[in-house]
Amino acid sequence: MTTADNNGPKPAANPPAFLVGSRPSFLEVVASHSSFKDRHAEQEKQEQPETESSLPEVNPLMGSTTRLEQFAKWSMAATLVSIFCTAWIAWSIYELHDFALRQAKSVSDSIEVSRYAILAANRRAEATEKNYDLAAETSRNQLRAYVSVLGISTQNAFEKNMASSLNYKNVGQTPALGLKTLVDAVIIPSAGSDIKPPRAYSASYNADSEPTVALGGGIAASDPITRTFKEAELEEFRAGTKLYLVWGAIYYSDVFGKNHYTRFCRYFKNGELSRWLLCQTGNDSN
Missing domain, CATH: 1.20.5 (Single alpha-helices involved in coiled-coils or other helix-helix interfaces)
Structure with missing residues (x-):
């Protein structure tokens, strides 16, 4: 059995380029040599620093200044x-x-x-x-009701039982309610022109228990005044040295609930009972 002879020369693992294929040129042979490659690499390294050193050096302050200028511009713009x-x-x-x-x-x-x-x-x-x-x-x-005094009439003149009557009338259009009259008479000395009642009646009368009457509108009424006088007083009145005075008050209320009064004072002189005169005070109403 024939076997291959492996003991012969073996080809190189990385043969030079000029040994592979066709015949290389002289330059290729030289270039493929390792020493030539090393020298070529060293030359490139030596030339490279020269190239880099030939470039202008960059100043780091210049970049900072540029950035500061840009920042200042932006700051100014932001400030504006x-x-x-x-x-x-x-x-x-x-x-x-x-x-x-x-x-x-x-x-x-x-x-x-x-x-x-x-x-x-x-x-x-x-x-x-x-x-x-x-x-x-x-x-x-x-x-409302208005009660006014019409006058005073006298009966049995100059006698002991001489009496007078108070005549009054409601001249208003509505009734006078709760009407009450208080009348008195007296013979007083004639002393000057200031004639006034011996005492004054108040402007209000509170006697709810006493009987009262209602006097319709346009109705007249009278109340007697009974008083006994002495003969000497009657003679002095007849002679004109004394006055015959009648005074009093009429109390009533109207249909609207308001209270009213009419106070009066009349006197006779010189024995004339047909002509009465007003006192200076004691005549008023509300």
């Missing part, structure tokens, strides 16, 4: 924008403040106008109420 915004905000605040002042003045004027309107309305209401009260009072005064 901030100033503009601040000015706009200030102007807006001023406008808002001015608008608020105008609104406040407008509201104040409106409130003042409303206040005057309310005052005017209140005055009109008060005037209307006063007119209503005046009209109601006028109506009540027109309809």
Whole structure:
């Protein structure tokens, strides 16, 4: 059995390029030599620093200055924008403040106008109420009872039992309710012109237990005055040295619940019983 002879020369693992394929040129043979490659690499390394050293050196401060300039420009721009915004905000605040002042003045004027309107309305209401009260009072005064004294008549003149009668009348349109008369008579000395009753009756009368009457509108009535006099008093009255005086009060209320009074004082002199005169005081009513 024939076997391959492996003991012969073996080819190199990495044969030079000029040994592979066709015949290489002299330059290729030289270039493929390892020593030539090493020298070529060293030359490139030596040439490379020279190339790098030939470039201009970059100053780091210049880059920082550029960045600072850019930052300053942006800062100035931001400052200008901030100033503009601040000015706009200030102007807006001023406008808002001015608008608020105008609104406040407008509201104040409106409130003042409303206040005057309310005052005017209140005055009109008060005037209307006063007119209503005046009209109601006028109506009540027109309809209420008025009791007036018509006169005094005398019977049995110059006798011991001489008596007089008080004549009065309700001249109003409605009845006089709870009517009560108080009358008295006396012979007094004639002393000057200031004739007044011996005592005055009050403006009110509170005697609920005593009987009273009602006097309709336009109705007249009379109450007798019974008084016993001495003959000497009657002679002095006849001679004119004394006066015959009748006074009193009439109390009543109207249909509207208001109390009234009529006080009177009349006197006769010189023995004339047909002509009576008014006293200086004691004649009033409400």
